[in-house]
Amino acid sequence: MTGLYFHIPFCLRKCPYCDFFSVEKNEGAVDAYGELLRKDLERAAANGWQGPVDTLFFGGGTPSLLAPGVVADLLQGVAKHFGLSAEAEISLEANPGTVDAQKLQGYRAAGVNRLSLGMQSLQPNLLAKLGRPHSVAESREAVRLARQAGFDNLSLDLMFALPGQSRTELENDLDALLEFEPEHLSCYGLTAETGTPLGEQVAGGKIVLPDEDLYAELFLRVDARLTAAGYRHYEISNFARPGYACRHNQGYWQRLPCLGLGAGAHSFVATGWGERRAVAADLDRYAENVTAGRDTAQTIETFDREGAMAEMLYLGLRTDRGVDAETFRAAFGVDLQMRYADAIARCDDMLVCEEGRWRFNIDGWLLFNTLLSHFL
């Protein structure tokens, strides 16, 4: 399994909570960037990155600012230089305010088979709180058009634990989302990241986020509603109908190799105990390097055995499949339960072992950082 990730660091405008790398879009820059990605792809192939690609993801930023023709070019480039599996999962993140019927049909025709719509909420007041550059009507229309364009693997994003959000407001959002019958849902508790406008407002006391008790209550409510509706809660923030869990993202949590292209993109190289590489979040530098035919990424972390062990837990325990004791032993030659006896004990009943797999229960997920730090 090999993944490929394109980072598209452009947005209509920056959302106040977002700490991903993106800049406000300007005409021409997006197309020129598509061209850089295509060149970088060639360079990476020449440098020996191995295909075929099984999962491909256009993330951002706002990838739906790319013209369908550019997406088609890139996918052809991938097929040509690496090979693209017949069953490849090809996802693209779209902002509902940036798509129309033609564009969606174009993406679909180009080969995109999974669309992720960042609708976040279906209530105007909550959208306004989040500073999202799209309307509820645009979200509804985007879903309709996506289905019409033939997307049968549709993911919708929801945000909860918004400032002042009531329990009823969350229920209303869940009702509305379920009506769309999406194959996949990503539900994120709003987080005040440092360095974002939201982070500053929260730190300055201008905005108050729900306290941890309410957050927990809302999280459990999301879990209960979606699980009851037939979705599998397969990762802390992700839900899917059977067979629709995002294969690309699962690759991250299983430490599968993935090439990240574009300014701000990260790669995981699975040689040795693993290595993470990153492309600087700097558009000018990216253009310079690509034009000069240089490698755009730098190694940011090289793992030793201990580090790889800890990271397998750190990533695996985010998922409902958890970490398989046999897989762990096969990879590292040690028994997970013995190696981490103390940490396991400290997790108490929030860490369970079923059919040879160690995983957190839902309360454990809520305390993921605290519990996981016992293992670090």
Add this chain to the structure above:
Amino acid sequence: MKQCNIRNFSIIAHIDHGKSTLADRLLDQTGALTDREKTDQFLDKMELERERGITIKAQSVRLNYRADNGEDYILNLIDTPGHVDFNYEVSRSLSACEGALLVVDASQGVEAQTLANVYLAIDQNLEVFPVLNKIDLPSADPEAIKSEIEEVIGIDASEAVPASAKEGIGVHEILESIVAKFPPPEGDAEAPLKALVFDSWYDSYQGVIVLVRLKEGRLQKGDRIRFMASGKVYEVLKLGAFSPHMVEMKSLAAGEVGFVIAGIKSVQDAKVGDTITHEKKGAETPLPGFKEVKPMVFSGLYPIDTSDYDALRDAMEKLRLNDSSFSFEPENSVALGFGFRCGFLGLLHMEIIQERLEREFGIDLITTAPTVVYKVTDTKGNKFDVDSANKLPEVQHIETVEEPFILATIHVPNEFVGGVLALCEEKRGIQRELRYLSSNRVMVTYELPLNEIVLDFFDRLKSISRGYGSLDYEALDYRPSDLVRLNVMINGEVVDALSLIVHREKSQFRGRELVSKMKEFIPRQQFVVAIQAAIGNKVIARETVKALRKDVTAKCYGGDISRKRKLLEKQKEGKKRMKQVGSVELPQEAFLAILKVKE
């Protein structure tokens, strides 16, 4: 130099009233410093002193001054520590002088600490000459302050020099007044040697450097000398004066001030107040006033990282080289592991030592609540001292407990008197006197148990009086008292490091206050944390810290993985500053909750 051309003097001032600045100006005007050396407050050597604006170690400096009468003088400025904890050191420094400049802020007037030191000076028959500092400030009211000085201290202030050390105003007049007003030293240079030790410190190259004032006799390089209190004998390797740099001299004679280096390894052997005489043909009796300084306040110091234990011991040994009033011995705590029970002169002394250990030696510490020394008699008739709550026997084995009382003198502006009286009453005080020093300044005198002072008295006084209240105290006596041990339990386990000795009548209140303060400092954790205060088996207060409910990173995809994992690792590293008690992690602050000011 002829005795009649020597002047030995101190500067007495309240914190912030400008003592250090004035000292610098004196150095400046007598040409003692080069331009490059004219950094502010030359005499306050330690970084900590500079930050706090107080002098901890006394320094002395010899100034050469040609007076307006054309004669050359040697002016020895003997600096004094400026805090209530160092009363004894102040008294020794003063007894090395014939005169004292009383520096009073021309808008703020006389403060308690100043008054205490002026009285010390007057007791030692020093000539006290007032200087009104900060005369350049618009709020200065020199006439009112003059009459306050006359009224409160009872000395003539009519010739007080108006000055601004900061602006260099009045410095020449001050130098002339030193020459004119202060008497020259007396003492027979041919009599047997009597040299008063008024300061000593350890220097890693030369051993202990002893500051002395020769009262009688003469001292030369190569002399065999004896410290009359410690009984130790040494040979003088070097002597001289600071001006302000070390200048070697061949001899010092009665009336002079200088340093002596004699291969002394520890300040314990050259204690402040001791008398140096010659080994042979020495003086028969020492100078009066020597006292063994005993620690008044004790607390436990523990390294947060247990592997710092040896480093902590080494650091404390280094500090003790320079500070004979600081004591420590190993102590063991179930909650905190291996540490030390340390004795200090008072709270400031404790804070200084603690800060130096953390800052100069880089050791993170947990300090337990300070206690005083109790005198306990058990039911079998054994009498012993208790300097730690954990050493207090169970109630049924105690016959009597006595606690130390002090006499506290508080100066406060009129408008805050009510609050100060309420505070003293709350602290089990007994009023001795309430006196108006002027129409708006009051002096309050109370007998107070020292144990009430060490907890949060000073901070509360400052907050009640908006910083205008000043405090001085002296030890009185021991009195029987109904004292009990208050234990704190975390999830049912007694945390020995948090135990306190309190008056029974205060125990309910203290217990409630303590657990609710601790609740603020203990972050929510994986499990519910119960905090209880108990006397014996009886729980008197309880608070609960709810279990942590949410601590999760919502997004973790390609670009997040390394960064967010490193963040977790960093948070975990930060948690190492917490102490693990059972399964509960207690931050440093929780151990000091008892000291926190009640708002």
